[in-house]
Amino acid sequence: MRKMICALGASLCLFAAPVHAADYPTQPIKLVVPFAPGGSVDTVSRIVGQELTKELGQSIVVENRAGAGGNIGFEAVAAAAPDGYTLLMASSPLAVNVSLYKKLGYDPVKSFAPISLVALQPNVLVVNPELPVKSVAELIAYAKANPGKLNFGSSGLGASQHLAGELFKRRTGVDMVHVAYRGGGPAMTDLVAGRIQLMFETIPSAMPYISSGQLRPLAVTVDKRSAQLPDVPTMAEAGVTDFVARGWLGMAAPAGTPQPIIDKLNAAVVKALAEPAVAKRLTELGLVVQGTSPAEFASFLDSEIASFHTLITEAHITLN
Structure with missing residues (x-):
């Protein structure tokens, strides 16, 4: 009898997950910013979060969890329930810190489910x-x-x-x-x-x-001139080849978040970034607006981790 009850419970869970994802979201969503209020990551999070509130029909509540070069915020999201109600506005330290710190309370790849790259800086x-x-x-x-x-x-x-x-x-x-x-x-x-x-x-x-x-x-320091500085050459135009140095922002969820929820969030983020008013505000901040698939963001993150690891190793940079 116990085996039958367990089997029945497991089968009900299988059917329950898609229904939950279809109804998502039914409550406010927390967007963790791993840095202090007022910085670029915080500003972008509030701009995008305001538009996502319209797209998803639930409030996006920005929560600043600053400290340890972003690690406190990263760890908080990595440990959160994978239900779509705690998200992360990730940035380049997520790809950098794994090569700077000997011990981390998260894995930059395994601990998160990528949603979309948001912007390059x-x-x-x-x-x-x-x-x-x-x-x-x-x-x-x-x-x-x-x-x-x-x-x-x-x-x-x-x-x-x-x-x-x-x-x-x-x-x-x-x-x-x-x-x-x-x-x-x-x-x-x-x-x-x-x-x-x-x-x-x-x-x-x-x-x-x-x-x-x-x-x-x-x-x-990117491969295209900036709209804010149209007369300033790129590093390649200035004669330094193979040089790209820029920050980035992207949205992610805890690993294990159901794929239907990730897909719904991805569609909402991409649509929000395509909104002319949002794109204009981000461009005015000197950002290059993105909007990618989860797989594209995952591939981008892998590439960033590898390239930063090479640079940090060659430069012998360590923090602990």
Whole structure:
């Protein structure tokens, strides 16, 4: 009798899952942002979340779980119930941290179910105008003539600005010194003041200083020119090949979330990103709007993990 009851229960569960997925969502959805309020990941999450609320008919509640380079938020989502009611706005640290930290409470691939890539976040190489260079070629020549005398800043060890600088060193053969700050703001302050000479910064953060003439842009770090800086060449156009350094954002759920729920979320995210008002706001933030299938996002994440691992290993960067 117990076997019959168990078998009956199992069969009912099999039928129950699709029905649940079809009804989904029936309650508010929590979108975990692994960083503090006010940053780019938080801002994008609120813009996209507002549109998803319309698409899904349930509130998207942004919850900031900052700390440990994003690991606290990543771990929280990895441990959440795979029912579609806890989601993650992932970003490039998800692909980076596995090579930076010796121990993590999650696996960047096995712990999550990809939903969609949301946007790419290009960086721009900016220098203090007092530095006597007006192009990437001149910067490389100056750096080679003055080995170890140029300092580039970042918001911290292993941050996107740091990794972009390390990639630049490897692609050009220059010797520069990395200066890690506690946040991008202090780094930009020192760059404008001339205490450091260059930085790879996100376009929105750098734009006010570029517009005021306090910083000089030399190149954007992706394969297409930015709408915000149409006269600034790409790194390839500037003569540095095989150089792409940009952040990204993507949405994911805990591993084990039913595929019908993932598919429904994917359709909603892709539709939200295609909404002209949403696309316009994200573009104004210097982002390149995406919108992919779950499989495409999974493949992208695999590629990012591999490429960051190579760079971090070659540069001997560790945090613990």
